[in-house]
Amino acid sequence: MKKIDLVIIGGGPAGMSAAISAYNNGVKDILILERAEELGGILQQCIHNGFGLHKFKEELTGPEYAWRYEQQIKQRNIPYMLNTMVTKITKDKKITAVNSTEGIFEIQAKAIILAMGCRERSKGALNIPGFRPAGIFSAGTAQKYVNIKGYLPGKEIVILGSGDIGLIMARRMTLEGAKVKAVCEIMPYSGGLARNIQQCLNDFNIPLKLSHTVVEIHGKERLTGVTIAKVDENRKPIMETKEYIPCDTLLLSVGLIPENDLSRETGIELDPSTQGAIVDQNRQTSIDGIFACGNVLHVHDLVDYVSDEAEIAGKAAANYLNQKAENNIHISIKTDGKIRYTVPQRFTGTQKTTLYFRTADVYENAVIHVRDGEKIIYSQKKRKLLPAEMETITLSEEIIKNVSSNSLLVELEVVKNA
Amino acid sequence: MLKNLTCIVCPMGCNLEIEIDDKNNKSIKKVSGNQCKRGENYAKSEIICPTRTLTTTILTNDGRLLPVKTDKPIPKDFMFECMKKINGQTVSLPINVGDVIIENIANTGANIVATKNMR
Numbered sequence: 136m137k138k139i140d141l142v143i144i145g146g147g148p149a150g151m152s153a154a155i156s157a158y159n160n161g162v163k164d165i166l167i168l169e170r171a172e173e174l175g176g177i178l179q180q181c182i183h184n185g186f187g188l189h190k191f192k193e194e195l196t197g198p199e200y201a202w203r204y205e206q207q208i209k210q211r212n213i214p215y216m217l218n219t220m221v222t223k224i225t226k227d228k229k230i231t232a233v234n235s236t237e238g239i240f241e242i243q244a245k246a247i248i249l250a251m252g253c254r255e256r257s258k259g260a261l262n263i264p265g266f267r268p269a270g271i272f273s274a275g276t277a278q279k280y281v282n283i284k285g286y287l288p289g290k291e292i293v294i295l296g297s298g299d300i301g302l303i304m305a306r307r308m309t310l311e312g313a314k315v316k317a318v319c320e321i322m323p324y325s326g327g328l329a330r331n332i333q334q335c336l337n338d339f340n341i342p343l344k345l346s347h348t349v350v351e352i353h354g355k356e357r358l359t360g361v362t363i364a365k366v367d368e369n370r371k372p373i374m375e376t377k378e379y380i381p382c383d384t385l386l387l388s389v390g391l392i393p394e395n396d397l398s399r400e401t402g403i404e405l406d407p408s409t410q411g412a413i414v415d416q417n418r419q420t421s422i423d424g425i426f427a428c429g430n431v432l433h434v435h436d437l438v439d440y441v442s443d444e445a446e447i448a449g450k451a452a453a454n455y456l457n458q459k460a461e462n463n464i465h466i467s468i469k470t471d472g473k474i475r476y477t478v479p480q481r482f483t484g485t486q487k488t489t490l491y492f493r494t495a496d497v498y499e500n501a502v503i504h505v506r507d508g509e510k511i512i513y514s515q516k517k518r519k520l521l522p523a524e525m526e527t528i529t530l531s532e533e534i535i536k537n538v539s540s541n542s543l544l545v546e547l548e549v550v551k552n553a
Numbered sequence: 554m555l556k557n558l559t560c561i562v563c564p565m566g567c568n569l570e571i572e573i574d575d576k577n578n579k580s581i582k583k584v585s586g587n588q589c590k591r592g593e594n595y596a597k598s599e600i601i602c603p604t605r606t607l608t609t610t611i612l613t614n615d616g617r618l619l620p621v622k623t624d625k626p627i628p629k630d631f632m633f634e635c636m637k638k639i640n641g642q643t644v645s646l647p648i649n650v651g652d653v654i655i656e657n658i659a660n661t662g663a664n665i666v667a668t669k670n671m672r
Binding site for chain 1: 558559560561562563565566568605606607608609610612616617618620622629632633636640650668669670
């Protein structure tokens, strides 16, 4: 069996950034396992721009952002295997993988970084009544058809869900000659970034129907139309508002789920809110020496933040391998309902740490408090909080050192609910 | 007149409020809500002549698609004309990131450049 110090599962932005960070921190025996035929992950089909503003101070397309990292991997001669699928990871860090040249093989790692990314929530999870005609795609599948394969999935499109990929595809398919008739969002606010509403929908006069959903699918062989309806505050369709829209294609952009089938089988503790692993400030999971970063840990809005997080995991894996890891405190981080989750979910060390979080609703003029028992140890005002946009607060070493209980509560005080 | 725009320069998506001088048509009195200088510049160009970076793909001689972009923003109204020109052409491999594929597309002053290496 092959023995390797650090194995990274996934060669997308998280995996590449983690590998470079681990290398720069002294780990030289690294292997990246990637299931696709090239490095870069989902960035390769995200041909639009807007990537890299934080990391490179310029606006790159997905393939360009991937290329920046691929170059760094190659400059360091960090080994990677393509077309290689990992099928199992054990608690003692034995990895089973398969590809067409080596067949099934095993690797014994000393440390592992999980960077498998996420996948799209499917229509099965949505329960829309009707037949199952052709013409219903996830937005990411449509993106692959249009940008990689060169096929336009349809001519008249309705998009369900206002996630960023759906918005990007609304523009992309319009540019390629399709007619996007509407984007329906069941929530009263968009699931995508404000800039994408502007440049992908408003620029092309595509209506965004908030508090609307698809209630019926028409067509037997091929989709012929959908019936949409407004929903009430409990997200129940108001049938009197039903409206039929003829279309041949329905795209679903209804959220992303971290891809943790491997982690689950390994027995890594998962957070039901993020559907990713529960991690400490080093992005170490419940199993010592197994780390997670990027969209497999929690879904990010910006790849720049994925790269940042992967750098933390890569450095931490290097410290673990060099036995420099400190593991001296145990503080868990809880949230009230208004804040859905934080990453990390616990502290095992006192270094300055940024907490990433999302809110459950839209809030304006809110204050985020961190509570240590009765005492508020940190507060920060936030002008506007949207569920679609990831937020951060940063706790200094000084604050974390002085925590007296073993559990912190991150809560949101509403000054005015939008 | 007041106009509200969402800044699209970066993913922050600031809500801009732009005060437009009604007498002196399309001249801008004041921009607020932006968190950086680029927001102010965006507001000005958005009112006077909105521009966008166009990203799309172009067919290569081996049948695969090469992702491309305009190397600077083009006037919004030229997007479909540029798409037509790009979709009417094929490009020969190999290509490197940054290679110019089409010069001065539709007389916009922008070049179409490759955003990926392809062999």
